[in-house]
Amino acid sequence: MSSYTNLIDGYKEFKNQYQGQENAIWRNWAKDTQNPKVMIIACSDSRVNPVIITQSGLGDIFTVNNVANLVPPYKKCGNTHHSTSAAIEFAVTQLKVEHIIIMGHSGCGGIRALMAGHGESTPEPDDHYSFIRPWMKIVDEAAEFTPEEKATQDIDTLATVCERRASLISLNNLVGFPWVKEAILAGMLEVHAWHFDIGSGTLLEYNPEKDKFEALG
């Protein structure tokens, strides 16, 4: 059975459940609106779907998925596209979400690409232009390690540090958006950094007072 067939079979099951009488009130409400209290910015990685990890349902989480769950710095327009920034603006100014979570994860391919290309200049556009490297430049300093650190720690340990640092850079960029800052100061919004360990299934949250990630629950 192809993976495509699996999708269609899954959809048929979903449709049966979704169109059941017990969901009629929700469907009637949801066809015109949404009211999520939470936004999660997660990696595109297939193993770290935040709706599944948190056992949430439709309508619960306003979600952005991008390579390595990055938030770019606040910049007025320019000639680039701003998908993630637009989603943050919508979530904060229109949906008025109460929490924004940046969720990183172990074994992140984007972070590995950043570490592999760290220190190299970004190539000029050509026929084989890479979009990953300039995108990952947003968190370039996350891959900064001393020669001693590189010599004494294995690549997986360094990658974990890099993944968590990158989420904290994104968190810092997030609070640089004026409406995010205003909502936090007004007590309407809290921001968080999470890290999901795929091997163990452990979810950790950054504790700013202790400056470290701690297991949740």
Ligand SMILES: [Zn+2]
């Ligand atoms: Zn990733």
